[in-house]
Amino acid sequence: MHIGNIMSTNNSILSTLRPAAMLFVGLTVVVGLAYPLAMTGIAKLAFNEKAEGSLIVKDGKVVGSSLIGQSFSSPQFFWGRPSATSPMANNATNSSGSNLGPTNVAQLDNVKARVDALKAADPSNTAAIPVDLVTASASGLDPEISLAAAYYQVPRVARERKMTEAQVRALIDQLAQKPVMGLFGEPRVNVLQLNLALPQSK
16 A cells, blocks of 8 residues: 555544544533533522522531431331331432332331331321331332321320320421322322421420
């Protein structure tokens, strides 16, 4: 092959690579830098609280997020939905479900243990236990429970905090959230916000 042909081939390759490289750099700047910065800026202006993680602050300290569930086991508090994340419950860095089917022995054992724990915490409560108090969700991070799950726990929380059941129910009703757009989901309540609204135990 003549030197002229080799140089012509090299020039052809370079002329092909140059626009591809420029396109790569341009898209990297636009999609990887400019777009994320623009979206972050718009979110902070329009939805600052949500853009910051929907943090919940009490007495000047961040105590959690309204988007991430927390584990409560004291009878003085409302309990949230079980979490199957690992290596601990409600691990926001490892959102996951158990992937156990309804007939799986491990799933049945988990549900039984949760039912037993609820009954041990409130032996006199003979009401049916709502399913979201004994089964984990696909995300493992649910911050909310159904109103039925909250109402089920009213007798225990009222007794432990020396409150009337009417007072505890009123707190639930006050913090209850409606279905999204009035159509999607069901009425629910954020467990952390509900527990923070409870007065100090007497």
